[in-house]
Amino acid sequence: MAETSPSRVTYDFVTRAIARTLGNPGKGYFALLAAAVALLGVGIVCLLFLLRYGLGLAGYSHPVYWAVYITCFVFWVGIAHSGTLISAILFLFRSGWRTAVYRTAEAMTVFAVMTAGLFPLIHIGRQWYFYWLIPYPNERGLWPNFKSPLIWDEFAIGTYFTVSTVFLIMGLIPDIAAVRDVATGWRKKLYAITALGWRGTNEQWRHYARGYLYLAALATPLVLSVHSVVSWDFAMAIVPGWHATIFAPYFVAGAIYSGVALVITLLVPIRKLFRLEDLITVHHFENLAKLCLLTGMIVGYAYCVEYFTAWFGGHAAEQAAFWYRAFGPFWWASWTMIICNAFLPLLLWRKTIRTSILALFVISIFVNIGMWFERFVIIVESLAGEPFERFANATYNPTWADWGIMAGSFGWFFMWFLLFVKNFPAVSISEVKEVLPAPQRGKARVS
Amino acid sequence: MLAVFGHLDATVDAIAQLRRGGHTDFTVYSPIPRHEIEDALDQPVSPVRMFTLIGGIAGCAIGAWLTLYMSYDWPIVLGGKPIGSIPPYVVIMFEMTILFGALSTILGIAFNALFAARRLGTVAYDPRFTNDKFGIFVPSEPAQAGQVESLLRGAGAEEVRRA
Numbered sequence: 001m002a003e004t005s006p007s008r009v010t011y012d013f014v015t016r017a018i019a020r021t022l023g024n025p026g027k028g029y030f031a032l033l034a035a036a037v038a039l040l041g042v043g044i045v046c047l048l049f050l051l052r053y054g055l056g057l058a059g060y061s062h063p064v065y066w067a068v069y070i071t072c073f074v075f076w077v078g079i080a081h082s083g084t085l086i087s088a089i090l091f092l093f094r095s096g097w098r099t100a101v102y103r104t105a106e107a108m109t110v111f112a113v114m115t116a117g118l119f120p121l122i123h124i125g126r127q128w129y130f131y132w133l134i135p136y137p138n139e140r141g142l143w144p145n146f147k148s149p150l151i152w153d154e155f156a157i158g159t160y161f162t163v164s165t166v167f168l169i170m171g172l173i174p175d176i177a178a179v180r181d182v183a184t185g186w187r188k189k190l191y192a193i194t195a196l197g198w199r200g201t202n203e204q205w206r207h208y209a210r211g212y213l214y215l216a217a218l219a220t221p222l223v224l225s226v227h228s229v230v231s232w233d234f235a236m237a238i239v240p241g242w243h244a245t246i247f248a249p250y251f252v253a254g255a256i257y258s259g260v261a262l263v264i265t266l267l268v269p270i271r272k273l274f275r276l277e278d279l280i281t282v283h284h285f286e287n288l289a290k291l292c293l294l295t296g297m298i299v300g301y302a303y304c305v306e307y308f309t310a311w312f313g314g315h316a317a318e319q320a321a322f323w324y325r326a327f328g329p330f331w332w333a334s335w336t337m338i339i340c341n342a343f344l345p346l347l348l349w350r351k352t353i354r355t356s357i358l359a360l361f362v363i364s365i366f367v368n369i370g371m372w373f374e375r376f377v378i379i380v381e382s383l384a385g386e387p388f389e390r391f392a393n394a395t396y397n398p399t400w401a402d403w404g405i406m407a408g409s410f411g412w413f414f415m416w417f418l419l420f421v422k423n424f425p426a427v428s429i430s431e432v433k434e435v436l437p438a439p440q441r442g443k444a445r446v447s
Numbered sequence: 448m449l450a451v452f453g454h455l456d457a458t459v460d461a462i463a464q465l466r467r468g469g470h471t472d473f474t475v476y477s478p479i480p481r482h483e484i485e486d487a488l489d490q491p492v493s494p495v496r497m498f499t500l501i502g503g504i505a506g507c508a509i510g511a512w513l514t515l516y517m518s519y520d521w522p523i524v525l526g527g528k529p530i531g532s533i534p535p536y537v538v539i540m541f542e543m544t545i546l547f548g549a550l551s552t553i554l555g556i557a558f559n560a561l562f563a564a565r566r567l568g569t570v571a572y573d574p575r576f577t578n579d580k581f582g583i584f585v586p587s588e589p590a591q592a593g594q595v596e597s598l599l600r601g602a603g604a605e606e607v608r609r610a
Contacts, residue, residue: 011478011579135517143517147525152538159546166553173561174577178478181574196561199572202475202488204560209480210493211556215549218499222545229538433479439579441454441603 043408082259340370
């Protein structure tokens with residue numbers, strides 16, 4: 001980053017620039033927050049109707065019993081993956097550019113898992129029985145079935161939420177201490193408590209840096225495992241379109257793809273609102289775009305493999321399922337997914353597009369639309385076109401309750417995210433300083 | 448004696464001189480972790496790694512115990528597979544390894560770095576140390592104070608004060 005930042009970016013500049021984001025953010029911020037809360041309100045009203053009248057409102061019809069809620073669940077879990085990728089995997093790879101964007105990505109991870117976790121609860125219909133998933137000795141002495149991928153999923157998501165939250169908090173401690181030391185008034189008191197006594201002594205850094213390294217080393221296999229486990233919710237079943245060995249890497253690549261796209265979507269307005277142009281530069285966006293391009297091409301490859309295997313495998317049910325997918329009643333969803341995810345990001349091969357913030361913003365939104373449809377295609381179309389159920393052909397259509405709750409989930413996510421970036425350092429103060437040249441008495445050396 | 452430094456290399460010089468002068472119980476403050484400071488201090492590797500290792504092994508064992516105990520406690524044959532089938536349980540064991548490993552790492556950092564800071568609560572501090580200044584706090588007898596002060600100033604301290 002040293003070569004991409006203006007020379008006026010010094011340690012002090014970084015602290016001031018990031019501490020400023022905690023001040024008055026202006027009208028634009030409050031307008032966005034109000035929109036997010038309003039969307040959340042829509043979701044809550046729809047959820048109340050769903051609770052009162054039951055899951056019939058969600059448009060379920062045999063054999064489509066997994067639909068928009070599970071689609072949203074997989075979508076949000078997927079979004080959660082880029083955060084830990086950027087903060088843990090790129091940390092282990094010593095990628096300097098991650099420092100300016102990783103806090104945003106990590107906060108996004110935590111809030112996306114919080115959003116994802118709501119959907120299985122909404123989906124089960126009788127939310128008050130959710131604790132049946134937890135391994136506790138009930139009155140009949142029964143335990144959960146650990147051979148079921150759904151219980152693996154519960155463990156994977158629970159672990160991911162816990163680990164990504166503590167990872168975010170760990171990274172925040174030195175930064176909260178930094179804003180504590182420049183803050184005034186009640187904020188100073190708040191940050192003094194939440195900094196947990198951090199003073200940046202050699203002893204603290206010694207244990208902290210070690211611990212952070214191990215956390216990153218633990219989080220790295222965790223990222224890859226979580227979406228693999230989510231994919232096994234499907235791949236372990238025999239439904240044509242789900243039962244594929246490519247699912248784990250396919251889902252992981254897709255998850256990182258959608259997550260990086262959402263990081264771009266979120267960073268563009270944040271950079272503007274909080275005037276962080278000096279810290280989050282075009283160079284960072286270009287690197288994010290390259291990650292998007294890489295994972296997007298893996299996803300495109302996976303689409304080809306899916307169709308190729310269906311054809312080459314010669315299995316009638318599998319072939320029928322994929323024919324249904326491309327040319328059945330939901331053809332529009334399949335083609336939206338293919339165009340948005342496999343073709344549109346190919347534009348990123350051009351450097352002029354990778355370095356245009358506006359173009360990246362637009363492409364990232366399309367990628368997320370495409371990735372939502374990918375999950376819809378996999379889940380709903382595989383069930384609706386299930387060849388074992390030929391006489392129960394579904395006329396499934398998402399209803400207002402589905403769309404309302406989905407909109408509410410976006411409101412919920414953005415509300416938490418906006419509150420976070422306003423109240424905590426949205427860019428890591430200490431890590432951005434780490435990639436700057438340290439102040440030297442002698443000739444300035446770039447480390 | 449609290450010294451404030453504006454430059455990294457000056458801090459490293461001061462650390463080397465203090466060590467040569469026989470001081471061992473001084474504290475270095477820095478806004479970011481730097482290998483130069485670590486090398487100059489030549490500290491042992493943090494014990495946090497033991498927390499991670501023990502937590503990870505404990506998590507894996509708990510995962511194995513959880514799945515196997517719960518399967519044999521109420522044996523039901525599912526899908527014609529053995530009651531205790533290891534391959535699916537590996538997923539749970541793996542997740543528990545990560546969960547317990549991460550949580551015990553956090554405990555390791557907390558015990559070693561954060562709570563320890565409370566014990567040293569009286570040690571002098573300057574709010575600029577989290578911004579752009581480096582600092583060294585040297586506890587010294589009044590008799591030695593003058594000598595320590597001149598050492599710190601000689602190494603390039605911007606400011607030295609008695610705390």
